[in-house]
Amino acid sequence: MFGLLKxxxxxxxxxxxxxxxxxxxxxxxxxPDLLTVEQAKAMPLDQMTKLFNAHLNPGQYHFMKLLGFHKxxxxxAEGMFYTDQNGRRILDFFGGFGSLAFGxxxxxxxxxxxxxxxxxxxxxxxxxxxxxxxxxxxxxxxxAPGDLDMVFLGSSGSEAMEAAIKVxxxxxxxxxxxxxxxxxxxxxxxxGVLSITDSTLYQSEFTLVEDVKKVPFGDLxxxxxxxxxxxxxxxxxxxxxQGGGGIxxxxxxxxxxxxxxxxxxxxxxxxxxxxxxxxxxxxxxxxEHHGVIPDVxxxxxxxxxxxxxxxxxxxxxxxxxKAYGKPSTALIHGPATFGGIGEACITAIEGLNIMYDxxxxxxxxxxxxxxxxxxxxxxxKYPKLIKDVRGRGFMMGLEFQDFSRTMPAAVKPxxxxxxxxxxxxxxxxxxxxxxxxxxxxxxxxEYNRNVVRLQPPLIASRENVDQFITALDAVLGGGVVKIxxxxxxxxxx
Ligand SMILES: Cc1ncc(COP(=O)(O)O)c(C=O)c1O
Numbered sequence: 332m333f334g335l336l337k338x339x340x341x342x343x344x345x346x347x348x349x350x351x352x353x354x355x356x357x358x359x360x361x362x363p364d365l366l367t368v369e370q371a372k373a374m375p376l377d378q379m380t381k382l383f384n385a386h387l388n389p390g391q392y393h394f395m396k397l398l399g400f401h402k403x404x405x406x407x408a409e410g411m412f413y414t415d416q417n418g419r420r421i422l423d424f425f426g427g428f429g430s431l432a433f434g435x436x437x438x439x440x441x442x443x444x445x446x447x448x449x450x451x452x453x454x455x456x457x458x459x460x461x462x463x464x465x466x467x468x469x470x471x472x473x474x475a476p477g478d479l480d481m482v483f484l485g486s487s488g489s490e491a492m493e494a495a496i497k498v499x500x501x502x503x504x505x506x507x508x509x510x511x512x513x514x515x516x517x518x519x520x521x522x523g524v525l526s527i528t529d530s531t532l533y534q535s536e537f538t539l540v541e542d543v544k545k546v547p548f549g550d551l552x553x554x555x556x557x558x559x560x561x562x563x564x565x566x567x568x569x570x571x572x573q574g575g576g577g578i579x580x581x582x583x584x585x586x587x588x589x590x591x592x593x594x595x596x597x598x599x600x601x602x603x604x605x606x607x608x609x610x611x612x613x614x615x616x617x618x619e620h621h622g623v624i625p626d627v628x629x630x631x632x633x634x635x636x637x638x639x640x641x642x643x644x645x646x647x648x649x650x651x652x653k654a655y656g657k658p659s660t661a662l663i664h665g666p667a668t669f670g671g672i673g674e675a676c677i678t679a680i681e682g683l684n685i686m687y688d689x690x691x692x693x694x695x696x697x698x699x700x701x702x703x704x705x706x707x708x709x710x711x712k713y714p715k716l717i718k719d720v721r722g723r724g725f726m727m728g729l730e731f732q733d734f735s736r737t738m739p740a741a742v743k744p745x746x747x748x749x750x751x752x753x754x755x756x757x758x759x760x761x762x763x764x765x766x767x768x769x770x771x772x773x774x775x776x777e778y779n780r781n782v783v784r785l786q787p788p789l790i791a792s793r794e795n796v797d798q799f800i801t802a803l804d805a806v807l808g809g810g811v812v813k814i815x816x817x818x819x820x821x822x823x824x
Contacts, residue, residue: 507566
């Protein structure tokens, strides 16, 4: 059923032969062996695997296989649950790394998009004013505190963060363009923000921007020292809650001190809210917990309503106007071709309305506190397994004890055969078991392999939390030897 064209897929096809046999048509005009939408939807797992490895990311497949995630084909998703090819319902406590504030396929978001399509609305309106982009920018400015009023629309968190750093640099000028960032920061993988993403893996051997300086996260004195010793630093860029770093927060005194320090030194504070924003922490922006307002911020992930790619950089008006406010500077950074595309804007607009109508931030705060209390109960029950529970709202980190040096003797021979990434790290074994045996999906953490990230949709209920906690309790109750042994057995199966 699925004809294949490429060598990497190890087949020749009818379409290929037609291309050779048809003398009247230039070969590149002959329809290649294209799959249709219906074929894509119906594709069996073995074919997905083959195409993923042939054309997408074979290395990533290795990790999916390691954890057993490669056996799952998602057929549909609704609210808190995925449904796989066998009709199994999987509870989503992963939430697309924080991209699913409204759950999967929220009916109001679907309805808004369907109506928009039926009305033949336009998408790309670069030549004209867009009522949709204008309304979304209005909504974001209305939600954002203080004079965070000027909005740039894009499609990814990296793009929003690039825009944030650039607007700040334009304001400060080239002599104050140096950026201070934090240890374990994640701001994206595009070429610019890669320099302030603190990962040797991601930075690899790429050439980086040199005008950056790193300090420990949450260390006000280190920032003060850096600003005092280097007047070229004009920008401080921080995630309000570090996501990739393992759900790390700084106290209110830090943020208030940072605001005062930046004001005193004429430095701009850029708050990356790509993951912590759009209600995830129980407030729209996580910095609102601390009674301070940054100069520039960025949103993405859940802003797209779980249905589309949408990102925004929001800057104080004074900053934006100095950077791009004149006709001669207006086009220096924006607009982006797909920034403010119609259906993406109305999806975000509907999402923002739902956020308030359905009191999702209140739910994240309240049910998130319940989740935290339940996790703390498990930490008290399994102190040898759980090291820490942290975070707020539905941005929660669960850190397991590090077993790299203390794995029980019984499992050491088995572990010696295993992938380096898994050795000593309980989170992989436990995440794998949660999916395999308990139909629950959780997320891992880039920089700290002992941390599981819990970022369920903001619609999650106490019942959903109970299902998750019961599953986790069952996995932990088996103890380390069983957790590892079950994992090894699953690898053989
Ligand atoms: C805090 C933060 N900033 C930026 C990004 C980059 O976003 P994207 O992957 O959409 O480019 C991410 C993505 O995980 C993030 O968590």
